[in-house]
Amino acid sequence: MARIVIVGGGAAGASAAARARRLDPNAEITMIEAGGMITHAPCGIPYAVSGVVADYRSLMTYTPEEFEKERNIRVLTHTKAVDVDVDKRTITISRGGREEALQWDKLVIATGARPLVPKIPGVELSGVLTVRLPDDVPHLRAELDKATTVGIIGGGYIGVEMAEAALRLGKKVVLFEMMDRLLPAALDSDMSAVLAEEMRKYGVDLHLGERVVELKGSGGVVSAVLTERGEYRVDKVILAVGVRPDVELATKAGVKLGETGAVNVNEYMETSVPDVYAAGDVAEKVHRLTGRRVWIPLAPSANKEGQVAGGNAAKGRVLKFPGIVGTAATKFFDLYIARTGLSEFEAQQLGIKYEKAVIKARTKAQYYPGYAQVHVKMLAEQGTGRILGVQVLGWDHAVVSYADISAIAIERGATIEDMFFADISYMPATAPVWHPLIVAARVLSRGKL
Amino acid sequence: MARIVIVGGGAAGASAAARARRLDPNAEITMIEAGGMITHAPCGIPYAVSGVVADYRSLMTYTPEEFEKERNIRVLTHTKAVDVDVDKRTITISRGGREEALQWDKLVIATGARPLVPKIPGVELSGVLTVRLPDDVPHLRAELDKATTVGIIGGGYIGVEMAEAALRLGKKVVLFEMMDRLLPAALDSDMSAVLAEEMRKYGVDLHLGERVVELKGSGGVVSAVLTERGEYRVDKVILAVGVRPDVELATKAGVKLGETGAVNVNEYMETSVPDVYAAGDVAEKVHRLTGRRVWIPLAPSANKEGQVAGGNAAKGRVLKFPGIVGTAATKFFDLYIARTGLSEFEAQQLGIKYEKAVIKARTKAQYYPGYAQVHVKMLAEQGTGRILGVQVLGWDHAVVSYADISAIAIERGATIEDMFFADISYMPATAPVWHPLIVAARVLSRGKL
The missing domain is CATH 3.30.390.30 (FAD/NAD-linked reductase, C-terminal dimerisation domain)
Structure with missing residues (x-):
């Protein structure tokens, strides 16, 4: 009886678990999740913060209990994978202050991405927020509720979406993007300008091409954003400067990382280490137009990569992931x-x-x-x-x-x-x-x- | 200097004329239109009848004068092409009661389609309406305004769209379709049932699988629809049983018709007669999935076929029309x-x-x-x-x-x-x-x- 361990209960991890179960009714499948929610939708966070989505718990498709029961998958939440031994095929997990080792025959790494925290003074101040998991919503909302002015650092998807959320909560928004345009990884300047105009119409104080150099505090609480050009009073700061693949466990497993810094996988979602797969935001993807490896962490491909990794972990090379072409979408109020x-x-x-x-x-x-x-x-x-x-x-x-x-x-x-x-x-x-x-x-x- | 004559000022004809002009600034281009409008959009008629579109004249992209002036194309409206001689390369036109002959080097037949009138007693009664051209809108609206109950014969696109229009005007609608489902050429029964349920919710009295055998009148005015199963009181009848290619002129030109009854053309939109092209609803199209010739008369392909025909008439085989895959869309109120x-x-x-x-x-x-x-x-x-x-x-x-x-x-x-x-x-x-x-x-x- 194959033992399949999946690290990460997000899009990729849950898809992998579900697929493995579907293809192998007898496998012993364990899914490990550091947080409290699985099958969660981080893309919905800005809407749950603003109240467009009334209950942040609806950002979870299944509760751990449902997933365990419906799919016969052992789900360990609030559990961290702290180490892995690929020779002994064990993974060390930590839960409730205790460590234990699990045996695996196949390991799927779906640890996702984490927000990048810029190395500038003041990022440790209270009131400096990042956006990662649906669990964060109550805290984000409580923090924003206390603010009059919210500084958003970064004009990518999360920055733009959180700007809408903060405006919906009646906040003043100051947004800083060090590149010359919003959504710099997605849009060219000419198209990005349409969004900038719309955001300004909604009252966002946009600072493009302006690098933040420091967050200033008062009594340990953030109170201003200092850039190359000025100082701006804020009550809260949302860091949205980007995300990085969470390769901590992957590195311990000794799998090859690609040039992008994410895990290098082949079309079967196999890593360089036998029987170790990676899927979702932790992994590189092939761009179908250029054939190059890129790192574009988005939920739809994470789901499909998880499906491929889980299927292949259970049955061996039954599916191939063909890659992506860089499709992405967002909105700012009514501008899509x-x-x-x-x-x-x-x-x-x-x-x-x-x-x-x-x-x-x-x-x-x-x-x-x-x-x-x-x-x-x-x-x-x-x-x-x-x-x-x-x-x-x-x-x-x-x-x-x-x-x-x-x-x-x-x-x-x-x-x-x-x-x-x-x-x-x-x-x-x-x-x-x-x-x-x-x-x-x-x-x-x-x-x- | 090439003389290009285009018969028909709708989607295909106008696209052909515009393209020919673009590729040959010196050609003498004449466009003949039987009605008073060119570059018109028959697809908009139901919305102009209902008042969703306020002015039916907006269904015309260009007035004949604009088209003449901007594109240097001679536009003859209210002009009928009554005969064609492919040996002498003349076309006989009739306008204002006078006939004259035009010389052509290239002829593009874009005469479109016309509503099918079923061969049942009573179709000649007053109050029996068909839907073809934007010019018809004022008459259609005036007629419907006088009605309490409108009978619609045919559950295809026009029948469904005119049902919405009549409902928007506050009329009772009784719709008859002899097939067992609505949009029978487009949808299977299971999907069509979703539309039927929606139409019934809006109060449409739907009679599917029920053949109309006669229209009854009183004093020369339609007053009832008689089917195999019953007799239904109506004040007006809209005939929407389908359309047929208007091949009258094409037949006079001796071009080959296909099995569908429409003009057989190759990928250059050439007919079987040298220097005679056909485009739009009068012509067959190749279905790209099956390779078979079909007749699916819709505006988007008409525009493109016109473009191909006009370009090739001006410059000879510069463009190919690859065919269609049968894409179509409609709506009934909020159901798309x-x-x-x-x-x-x-x-x-x-x-x-x-x-x-x-x-x-x-x-x-x-x-x-x-x-x-x-x-x-x-x-x-x-x-x-x-x-x-x-x-x-x-x-x-x-x-x-x-x-x-x-x-x-x-x-x-x-x-x-x-x-x-x-x-x-x-x-x-x-x-x-x-x-x-x-x-x-x-x-x-x-x-x-």
């Missing part, structure tokens, strides 16, 4: 933002020659009421016309699908001509007869289409 | 309906062996407020797992994109495994972390995924 493939700055970094089109369009037929504006940017490879990437921002949640449509196109090697002739739907209430993606492809064709 | 690829009944007709999955899902994360329910049906080919078709109904306009995503997947030969691993986006406000399409693919995999 999505992207896939490569941005201009990524294409430049990789030395890929591209053409681009940036268009403004409507989300419905020109005569149909209630349309929203949408900005679409499309990149195609010079010469081949192969679509490289799409960025979209618009005041309708349906525009997120433009990235989804484009993601499939990119995964499957579509050119701008393929996109132009794609049989995507039209009706007056949901799209113009020339869909914005088709218009973008046409503009990109430089008169050919 | 979309489909692509093959339905079960189409697969059966073609003798294609398939597997199917039918799921219910939510449009957002389970914890996020304001989600809608969505029904998804996915078909895949037995053995290969290649996706054959998707049908979707849901109470959120964004679900239409599920068909768009699937259309690209089908066009590019994706399997259910490809769909499962597709990098489509997730955020709590716009999708569950397991997107409904991914769930459908997983269910279809019968435990493999």
